[in-house]
Amino acid sequence: MENELLFSDLGISEEILSAVEDMGYTQPSPIQTQTIPLLLEGNDVIGQAQTGTGKTAAFGIPIIDLVDTSINKPQAIILCPTRELAVQVEGEIVKLSKYKKRLASTCIYGGDPIDRQIKALRKGVQIVVGTPGRVMDHLDRGTLDLSNVSMIVLDEADEMLDMGFREDIETILKSMPEERQTVFFSATMPKPILDLTRKYQTDPKIVKVLRKELTVENITQVYYEVKTPLKMDLVTRLINVHQFTLSLIFCNTKRATDQVTEELIARGIQAEALHGDLSQAQRTKVMNKFRKGHCSVLVATDVAARGIDVDNVEAVFNYDLPLDEENYVHRIGRTGRAGKFGTAINFVTGRRDLGKIRDLEKFIKTSINKLSPPSSADLLEMKQDQLVKDVTRKVSQEDDNTIFEATIGKMLADGLTLEQVAMGLIKLQMGPAVKELNELNFDLDMGRPGGRDEGRRREGRDFRSERGSYDRGGDRGGSDRRGGKSDRGARPRKDGKDSAKDANMARLFLNLGKKDHIRPNDIVGAIAGETGVSGRSIGGIDIFENFSFVDVPKKDVNHVISVMNTNTIKGKAVNFEISKG
Template sequence: MEQELTFSDLGISEEILKAVEDMGYTHPSPIQAQTIPQLLEGHDVIGQAQTGTGKTAAFAIPIIDQVDPSVNKPQALVLCPTRELAVQVEGEIVKLARFKRGVSSTCIYGGEAIDRQIRSLKKGVQIVVGTPGRIMDHMQRRTLNLDNVSIIVLDEADEMLDMGFREDIEMILSAMPEERQTVFFSATMPKPIMDLTRKFQTDPKVVKVLRKELTVENITQSYYEVKSPLKLELMTRLINLHQFNLSVVFCNTKRATDEVTEGLIARGIQAEALHGDLSQAQRTKVMNKFRKGHCSVLVATDVAARGIDVDNVEVVFNYDLPLDEENYVHRIGRTGRAGKSGMAISFVTGRKDNFKIRDLEKFIKTSIHKLDPPSATDLIELKKDQLVKDVYKVLSKEEDNQLFEETIGQLLAEGLSMDQVALALIKMQMGDVLKVVEEQNFEVDFSRGDRDRGDRGGRREGRESRDRGRDRYAKSDSRGGSGRERIPRDKTAREPNMARLFINLGKKDRIRPNDIVGAIAGETGVPGRSIGGIDIYDNFTFVDVPSKDADHVIKVMKSNTIKGKPLNIELSKG
């Protein structure tokens, strides 16, 4: 019966109902229907839900209805892992509170001048949304007082822990009044999250959106097998074939986002890159361009894409398959929003990707269908059909055509026939298409060395990639011995042109080889296939990287974390 519920059945105020109606929503989502009554009754809540399920409104509506507009002090605090998500959440709160007189909110995060935020807090607000680091800054400056806060929400709590915010979160929670509501929203519920709930919550109500509900039913999911160097060509064809207005493309590294963006622009497609190297001002500018349709394709990494909230995204491309299943669900949740249909298209470049597709199907309990790439003939037929529609559209307009008719008369007076004039005009419209579009063999030959290799690969690199791939994610030896987990490699000598790095994390930190490969590849742009042997001991780890990339890896990774734990990384002295 939950599907028949309306927002008026949830016990929310008339002002909120009016705002919800203005936003075009009639029926609450499952997470909203289950969470809003619990929060209005004053319970602590653990909510398991993904982006795109309506979880923001699930906690924002009760917050807005419970704060006292006559008290201009922070009464509710929402913590988010990224600036983008914080801005998105606060924007949703503003929309929902538009008819609630006296209720105001502010968003505080790093990368923006703190003076503006201080002025906003001094002016007086009831709801504060922010990132843990900047919230801590304001607490230490005593510009944010939590004495009147009666509810705190941790949005995407698992992401915050993975990004190393656990200590900040515990300090913030410890500084709050004991009499409060504590709400956790998380896509997954790993042990660290459950440890926090036991420590800081009181008899929480668990609200769980089942996995089958996490993948939106109106998203068509498919994949194409394609040679790695031809991924850009295939994606360009698909964008042109389907005439997508807004698309999001996901890559696993910052370097890849820049390369794909440049490739799309070179093909005449308006694209912008979004990744961690951009300043907050640059990221805001990119997102504004995308929302307004001034660029049609947004190319992003997973972390940078947190907080993308654009209802009209028609397709998500997994240019690189994500490193884990949860990220896949987060990615495709960027389309198919607000009741609209959407598409999720993934590119498979080798056997390993094929296995990953199978794992994704098991995880989401939905089939991902294999499709054949569009041919040059398909694209030409599309252009022909589009031209015919454009002709009818132009002729249907009532306007003064005298100038154009005079031009036709001039051409006919030159001795040309009407057919020749029409042929010349069609050539002018479609000639470039015939030059650009060529028949391509996108098919991946799994019997040869072009599988599992990068865009600049060759047979030798393909073989090396496969050899390492077989050994990449070795399980720890359960029979004891040296107490280390490792990728098998030649014990007598390190691979040539490789440097050995020391990392201060080991098995006690639950670090696995794929965590290290994923972190280094994702943050530094060094291809995962080029990372060599990995030896994981109880308290530390050794990893081999190309000598030419060693300094770059050390510089970038020193300011990063693995599984939320800060790194000390340096050249091995041994």
């Protein structure tokens, strides 16, 4: 019965209904149907839902309706793990509040000039969307007043905890009035999330949307077995066969993202890369090109893809299978959105990846079917069908054909028959494709020309190099511990080795220490939030009186230094450099 409800049945204002209608929404999603009435009644809520289910509107609509526009001070705050998601959420708030007069919102996040944010806050806003680190900066500066806040929403709470923001989140919660609504939205509900809900919520109502409803119903999931050197041939062939207008390709490393993008462009496919090395301005430019269809393929890493909100993505390619099941769910949720149908295509290389597919099937409780790669004959047939459609469409158009008829007349005058004219034009159109297929006539299941053994040798070498190039580094450990003269962040690796002794890690010096009230989680949160480097990969942290050390993956050293040296930690300018000893 819930699916038959309309937005007008949820008790929301006429202003919101008009905005929702302008946005093209007809019926509320399951998460909206259950959450909106609970929040309007003043309840604390725990919402378990993935990206792409409409959860932003589920909390955004009640916030807008409950805000008192006669009070020009922050009344609701929404915390997000990344700047991309914060910008996306605030953009949705702006659309939903289109017809509510005198309502103002702003977005505060690292990497954006803080002076501009201070000016917006001083001017007066009712709704603040931000990342924990930048919210803490404003609290420390006294430029953000939470005394009038009556609702706080933690969006993607599990991701924020994973990035090391727990202490910041608790500080923010303690800075607010005790009489408030506290709302948690999270894809998963691990113990740390449940601990926070017990500590900071009062009799919360639980809203849970089953994963099958979220990610599988409108998405066809398949996989292809393909050797590593042939992945690019296969992805190109699939894009051409299915004529995808917009598609996403996920890779596990920034290096792979750039390589795939370059190869796609070389093959005539409009592609752009999205990863942590890009500045905010560059990310915005890339996303705008993708949204407007100026590039048909976006190649991204998991961290950079947070906040991608494009409804018309037809296919998601897992060029590299994700490292865990939650990332898989997050990736494929980028297609099949807003009631549309989508396709998730996985590339499987070797027994290890086959095992991952089996684990994913158990996790999502849905089969992922194996398909055979399209053959050269399939691609040729597709091009034939497309040419027939194009010619039929052109002939049916009522245009002035005088010049075209005169051209045919010249050909006939030269002694050609109509059949010969048609054959010549078809050769002009399809000749390059046929030539390419003849030159690249191999079976993607078997390997490149040269036989099965050559394909096996190449696959073995490339697969080993891929595995060796991606090191997850240390996991987030227990609480901080004090030892000697420093505060050491306890961040042990799964294999029990000290990350400082890991050959894949490098030690960085930074000029902030105990005197600056810096904690390990401040350092982890700043690096993860500003650079896109996974919080999981950051190693040991030593905090001394006037300076600190942090271990980061060697492959990210230059990026971390360049990005962090233009940023702040807890409002203080920071200088990172490679440790000399």
